[in-house]
Amino acid sequence: MNKPPTVLVVDDDETIREVVTITLEGEGYEVLTAAHGGQALKVLQNHLPQVILLDMRMPVMDGWSFSQAYQQLPGPHAPLIVLTAATDASVFAAQVKADAFLAKPFDLDRLIEIVGRYSQP
Numbered sequence: 001m002n003k004p005p006t007v008l009v010v011d012d013d014e015t016i017r018e019v020v021t022i023t024l025e026g027e028g029y030e031v032l033t034a035a036h037g038g039q040a041l042k043v044l045q046n047h048l049p050q051v052i053l054l055d056m057r058m059p060v061m062d063g064w065s066f067s068q069a070y071q072q073l074p075g076p077h078a079p080l081i082v083l084t085a086a087t088d089a090s091v092f093a094a095q096v097k098a099d100a101f102l103a104k105p106f107d108l109d110r111l112i113e114i115v116g117r118y119s120q121p
Contacts, residue, residue: 003030004028004029004030005029005030005050005051005119006029006030006031006032006047006048006049006050006051007024007029007030007031007032007049007050007051007052007053007115007119008031008032008033008034008040008043008044008047008049008051008052008053008078009021009024009031009032009033009034009053010033010034010035010036010037010039010040010052010053010054010055010058010063010066011033011035011053011054011055011058011083012035012036012055012057012058012059013055014035016055016083016104017033017035019108020053020111021033023108023111023112024111024112024115027112027115027116029115029119032047032049035058035060036058036059036060036061036062036066037058037060037061037062037063037065037066037069038060038061038066039060040052040054040061040066040070041061041066041069041070041073044070044073048076048078049078050078050079050118050119051078051079051081051115051118051119052070052078052079052080052081053081053083053102053115054066054067054080054081054082054083054096054098055082055083055084056082056084056088056092056096057084057085063082063084063092063096064095064096067080067096067097067098068096071097079098079099079100079118080096080097080098080099081098081099081100081101081102081114081115081118082096082098082100082101082102083101083102083104083106084101084103084104085103085104086103086104086105089101089102089103089104099118100114100117100118102114
């Protein structure tokens with residue numbers, strides 16, 4: 001049996017982590033979570049997700065710092081999908097060279113569609 005695609009959700013909002021986890025697990029994904037970029041870098045020491053969902057404004061280590069540190073790690077690198085406030089989403093995504101963005105508040109069907117697009121083998 002094939003291992004399901006893994007998604008890493010990096011967001012300081014616990015409710016968002018929970019909603020995204022429940023939604024994606026319901027679609028058959030394995031979901032890992034981190035409350036900030038520093039935690040996410042620790043998760044990446046043991047896991048290679050197919051997709052990373054990244055909030056930008058977080059305490060401890062924000063999305064910009066995480067993205068910079070992540071790009072310095074040896075590859076392969078998972079696609080980055082920025083999850084952030086609607087007014088800033090496209091700008092922030094461009095700043096970290098993200099593959100896509102999803103503006104908060106987001107539609108769960110759109111979340112599933114974007115993750116599916118970037119998690120194909």
